[in-house]
Amino acid sequence: MRFSDPLHPGVLIKRYKRFLADVTLDSGETVTAHCPNPGSMMGLKDPGSRCWLSQTDNPKRKLKYTLEVLEADGALIGINTNRxxxxxxxxxxxxxxxxxxxxxxxxxxxxxxxxxxxxxxxxxxxxxxxxxxxxxxxxxxxxxxxxxxxxxxxxxxxxxxxxxxxxxxxxxxxxxxxxxxxxxxxxxxxxxxxxxxxxxxxxxxxxxxxxxxxxxxxxxxxxxxxxxxxxxx
Structure with a gap:
């Protein structure tokens, strides 16, 4: 399964309310992304972690970014439970x-x-x-x-x-x-x-x-x- 478009790199500020994550993109912009994961994400939500977001231009979406990949333990990890x-x-x-x-x-x-x-x-x-x-x-x-x-x-x-x-x-x-x-x-x-x-x-x-x-x-x-x-x- 390939991502439809290149992912946006950034740094995780915090994951909160289960389905939200604040991220500082490498561009310098801070965004709130959808976090498609209802679990605890134990070990995968440390502030400062490298992360990557997908983006949608769907006007019906409240949040245009989605958290897809996090780096932890020296590995890339998919966190989107819809995948x-x-x-x-x-x-x-x-x-x-x-x-x-x-x-x-x-x-x-x-x-x-x-x-x-x-x-x-x-x-x-x-x-x-x-x-x-x-x-x-x-x-x-x-x-x-x-x-x-x-x-x-x-x-x-x-x-x-x-x-x-x-x-x-x-x-x-x-x-x-x-x-x-x-x-x-x-x-x-x-x-x-x-x-x-x-x-x-x-x-x-x-x-x-x-x-x-x-x-x-x-x-x-x-x-x-x-x-x-x-x-x-």
Whole structure:
């Protein structure tokens, strides 16, 4: 996935009210950007961090800048949680994630379960329907270890229960973590931050839900899913 236009470099002043970030651009201008990330962004919101913003000329947008990439731990990290579904779709349709390739159709945001929508629904006439829940991950507190979530996610635990229900109905179900950084080799649940989610993930895996994680190469030109990493529950 390539960015449609060059990103604007700057320095993060602060991230606040979850969805706002003040940034001093390299041009000297200070702007308020949309921060498309509802999580805590632990370790990724230090004032003074290098960051990069996309820009839109859409007159309906209140904020024309969007925070896309931050530098931390010597790496570039994608923080836009609206990107992983598209990244996953691109990786599946191109054959990068081979275990999810080969289906006749791929649909996004299909209703299922208890008033939920599955991120990706894969269908073929000759194999069980596959439900894929995509989660964004960018937390790294220990070098090489990606962790999810970075804050409590009751909704995430609910989704795992619904994936387990799909397995019991004879379908295939996959929890796919898209790690928007390329300096991690293992993913584990952040037990201390959300023990309920960690247990729900283990329960889902025990019920037959496949849990996989893929790391991304993040550059200032775009973001690409490049390699599978180990999952330790």
């Amino acid at each position: 992983p579904n598209a990244l996953a779709e691109e990786a599946i349709t191109s054959g990068v994630i081979a275990t999810l390739s080969g289906y006749d159709s791929l649909k996004r945001e299909v209703k299922y379960g208890a008033n939920s929508r599955i991120d990706l629904l894969l269908d073929s006439e000759d194999r069980p329907t596959c439900y894929v829940e995509v989660k964004n991950c960018h937390l790294m507190r220990t070098p090489g270890l990606a962790e999810f979530p970075d804050s409590v996610t009751t909704r995430g635990a609910k989704h795992l229960g619904e994936l387990s229900d799909m397995v019991r109905q004879g379908c295939r179900a996959v929890q796919l973590f898209i790690v928007q950084r390329n300096d991690c080799d293992v993913l584990s649940p952040a037990e201390d931050l959300d023990p309920n989610y960690a247990q729900a993930l283990r329960d889902a895996a025990a019920s037959g839900v496949e849990v996989i994680a893929w790391a991304c190469a993040v550059t200032l030109d775009g973001i690409e899913v490049v390699r599978e990493i180990e999952v330790k529950l």
